Amino acid sequence: MTGPASTPIHTPATEARYDAEILIIGSGAGGATTAALLAEAGFDVLVVEEGDWVEQGSVVSFSLEQMDRQYRSGGVTVALGLPSIAYTEGRCAGGGTEVNSGLYRRPPAELLERWRSQYHIRDLDPDEMYVIADEIESAINVTTVPGAVSAPSAVLRRGADALAWQNSESPRWMTYPPGGSASSGQRQSMTRTYLPRAQRAGARLLTQCRVRKLSISGTSASDADVVLADGSPGRIHFRHVFVCGGAIHTPALLQRSGLRERIGDTLAVHPTVKLAARFAEPINIPDDVPVHQVKEFAPEISFGGSASHPGLVALALADNWGEFSHALHEWERVCVYYAAITSEGKGRVKAIPGLRDPLVTYNLTARDKQLLRSGLSRLTLLMLAAGADEVYPSYHNAPVVRSSADIASLQRSFAATKATVMTVHLCSTVPIGEHPRCAAGSFGQVRGMRNVWVNDASMLPDAPGVNPQGSVMAFAIRNAQRFIETERPHG
Ligand SMILES: Cc1cc2nc3c(=O)[nH]c(=O)nc-3n(C[C@H](O)[C@H](O)[C@H](O)COP(=O)(O)OP(=O)(O)OC[C@H]3O[C@@H](n4cnc5c(N)ncnc54)[C@H](O)[C@@H]3O)c2cc1C
Numbered sequence: 001m002t003g004p005a006s007t008p009i010h011t012p013a014t015e016a017r018y019d020a021e022i023l024i025i026g027s028g029a030g031g032a033t034t035a036a037l038l039a040e041a042g043f044d045v046l047v048v049e050e051g052d053w054v055e056q057g058s059v060v061s062f063s064l065e066q067m068d069r070q071y072r073s074g075g076v077t078v079a080l081g082l083p084s085i086a087y088t089e090g091r092c093a094g095g096g097t098e099v100n101s102g103l104y105r106r107p108p109a110e111l112l113e114r115w116r117s118q119y120h121i122r123d124l125d126p127d128e129m130y131v132i133a134d135e136i137e138s139a140i141n142v143t144t145v146p147g148a149v150s151a152p153s154a155v156l157r158r159g160a161d162a163l164a165w166q167n168s169e170s171p172r173w174m175t176y177p178p179g180g181s182a183s184s185g186q187r188q189s190m191t192r193t194y195l196p197r198a199q200r201a202g203a204r205l206l207t208q209c210r211v212r213k214l215s216i217s218g219t220s221a222s223d224a225d226v227v228l229a230d231g232s233p234g235r236i237h238f239r240h241v242f243v244c245g246g247a248i249h250t251p252a253l254l255q256r257s258g259l260r261e262r263i264g265d266t267l268a269v270h271p272t273v274k275l276a277a278r279f280a281e282p283i284n285i286p287d288d289v290p291v292h293q294v295k296e297f298a299p300e301i302s303f304g305g306s307a308s309h310p311g312l313v314a315l316a317l318a319d320n321w322g323e324f325s326h327a328l329h330e331w332e333r334v335c336v337y338y339a340a341i342t343s344e345g346k347g348r349v350k351a352i353p354g355l356r357d358p359l360v361t362y363n364l365t366a367r368d369k370q371l372l373r374s375g376l377s378r379l380t381l382l383m384l385a386a387g388a389d390e391v392y393p394s395y396h397n398a399p400v401v402r403s404s405a406d407i408a409s410l411q412r413s414f415a416a417t418k419a420t421v422m423t424v425h426l427c428s429t430v431p432i433g434e435h436p437r438c439a440a441g442s443f444g445q446v447r448g449m450r451n452v453w454v455n456d457a458s459m460l461p462d463a464p465g466v467n468p469q470g471s472v473m474a475f476a477i478r479n480a481q482r483f484i485e486t487e488r489p490h491g
Contacts, residue, residue, distance in 0.1 A: 016234035018206070020046035023224060023238035025211045025253065028095020029469045030456030030476040031244030032190035032198065033136075037480035039201035041488075046236065047195075047203055048226060050210040050245075051092035056187065061287040062309040070099050077248075079347055079362035079423075085271055086422045087360075089246055093207050094190035096246065097469065100424065101289045101307075102172040102187050104142045105466035106133045107474060119433030119461040122442035132474045132481075140173035140193050145182040145291055151283035152305050152335040153182075153290035159386030160303075165296035170304075170467065172291060183288045209234070214241060214257040219450045221257070240487070242444075244456040244476075247426040248349055251458060252358035254430065255351035259446060262439040267347030267362060268428035268463035271421050272338040273376045273395070274306060276316040276324070277388040282332035284308050290335075294382065299342050299465030301375040303382060306336040316394050319420055323400060324392045337383065339375030340425075342465045343368045349429050369416035376419075377411050395419035425468050430458040432475075444479040455479050 021044035024031045031047060039045045052069060059066040067075045072091035079085045090096035109126050116124040136142070149157070149169060160167035173193075174185035186192075199205060208229035215223040221241055226234040243250045251264030290305025306312065310328070316336045317324040327334050347362030364372075376393055380401050383391045391401040396418040399409050430439045430446065432454075439447055444459050446452040455476045457468060464471050 018236040021239045023236055023241045026244035027093050029097050029472045032194035033473050033476045034242050034455045034480045035198035035203045036194040039198045039203035041484040045203035047205045048209040049093050049207045053093040053207050079360040081362045083417045083421050085362050088424050097189040103170040103467045104470050107471040111464055115461045120435045121433045129474050132477045136473050140188040141175050142171045142173050144169055144171050146176050146180055150182045150285050153292045155386045156292035159382040160294045162385040165294055167292055167294040169291050170293050216257055221452050240451045242453045242455045247429045247457040250454055251349045251429040252351045264349035264429050266428050269423040270340045270425040270463055271343050271423050272340040273372050273419050274316050274338045276334050276336050276392045277383040278327050278334045278390045279388055284332050284335055302340045303379050306338050308335045317392055319394050319396050320398050339379040341371040341375055372416045373414045377407055380407055427457040427460040428462050430454045431461040432459045443482045
């Protein structure tokens with residue numbers, strides 16, 4: 001199914017104009033679910049998405065073409081700090097759900113309880129959230145791999161079992177053909193699930209359409225200024241707007257529209273450090289990621305596997321290229337793994353007049369930096385326990401680690417400021433709740449605004465400590481349900 005563009009109601013020479021009862025900005029995990037629920041409830045919904053509709057399988061995973069067509073800025077974006085943190089976002093119909101690893105976790109019960117009490121989120125009921133989670137898991141087919149897990153995944157399980165560390169397979173949103181193997185899955189992203197559902201219920205989708213700003217008067221927004229695929233301007237009139245552009249671009253758009261109070265000041269991420277590990281046998285599967293995660297030290301530290309396309313192996317070796325580059329000749333024997341931490345640091349997103357993209361900054365705390373050191377050391381131990389013959393930690397001038405005796409030298413020489421710190425989990429720039437520090441109410445209504453809502457990763461009160469997409473979708477559906485109850489469609 002392709003994404004049909006919506007036709008303008010009339011097209012004057014200079015500006016296309018559209019009208020919608022509900023405008024949804026962004027078609028990722030938050031926007032697509034919101035669109036499906038509201039369209040199915042009878043609202044007139046228009047979804048606009050800055051990126052293109054790219055049919056799954058039409059581009060090679062991790063290729064330059066994919067980076068160009070489905071990632072923001074070709075996948076090269078950075079939060080400035082000491083160290084800076086490289087981050088990646090999807091920019092296409094379906095947003096991050098089209099390019100991500102598909103690893104699913106429900107929001108843990110203790111997390112929901114903490115968020116409810118700490119941020120005063122009204123009517124946040126774990127039982128209700130788990131009914132929603134059941135629906136999501138069925139809609140996107142959350143399942144474990146058929147048969148044996150892949151060799152890179154088995155590395156994590158083997159190492160953790162040898163150390164008696166808690167580990168488990170994370171299910172994914174995938175379908176597998178009958179008799180299929182671990183690598184034969186098709187990701188049940190938003191372009192295969194909630195977006196077609198929204199379209200079947202009458203929602204219109206306009207791709208390659210970027211919203212520049214909202215027109216706001218008093219407590220109401222009325223129009224969105226947009227740029228269309230051919231660069232021409234357009235205007236969309238709406239009754240309600242749901243901003244679902246992801247944790248960086250939702251606050252940036254709200255700021256460009258004049259809404260600044262508490263917006264964009266509380267960016268939370270899961271920082272990761274990486275290593276490459278070489279094994280005796282070929283284990284690399286270039287177009288897939290491991291499904292095992294090691295949670296012995298969770299939520300502070302979690303371990304998992306990264307994409308290990310040869311280009312990404314080279315990137316993981318680049319911090320000490322002189323010592324490590326020989327491993328690239330044997331990339332089939334090498335895989336990349338990460339240690340992720342829950343960070344106490346905070347970041348900021350700031351829209352800068354005249355610049356298209358916002359300035360993003362992030363400060364790790366001393367405790368965060370210590371956790372990164374400890375995470376990388378333990379991940380190295382895990383690799384050795386799994387049988388790695390050489391481990392290449394990703395920081396400037398890191399040593400090659402061949403035995404547990406070498407880990408002491410890693411611990412001595414590691415500094416977070418020398419490491420390649422990355423993240424793909426960004427959230428919490430417009431946190432919800434009744435607490436005064438929250439930028440939106442308990443159901444996503446932007447503070448002080450009558451008809452502006454956020455319903456994406458921005459709204460999570462802080463970093464969840466688990467893969468976030470399940471939490472984003474569950475909260476987005478909860479908020480959409482509440483909106484439907486309180487704002488029944490006209491007619
Ligand atoms: C490489 C990678 C791997 C990941 N792996 C996992 C995983 O295994 N499990 C997991 O749970 N999570 C994972 N994530 C995170 C997950 O994808 C995100 O948490 C989730 O997609 C966030 O949903 P969202 O709706 O907030 O934003 P997104 O899904 O990012 O969607 C936002 C959309 O809004 C559009 N947009 C932004 N601004 C505008 C504008 N002004 N006008 C029009 N459109 C706009 C963007 O183009 C984008 O398509 C991963 C992310 C990445 C990038």
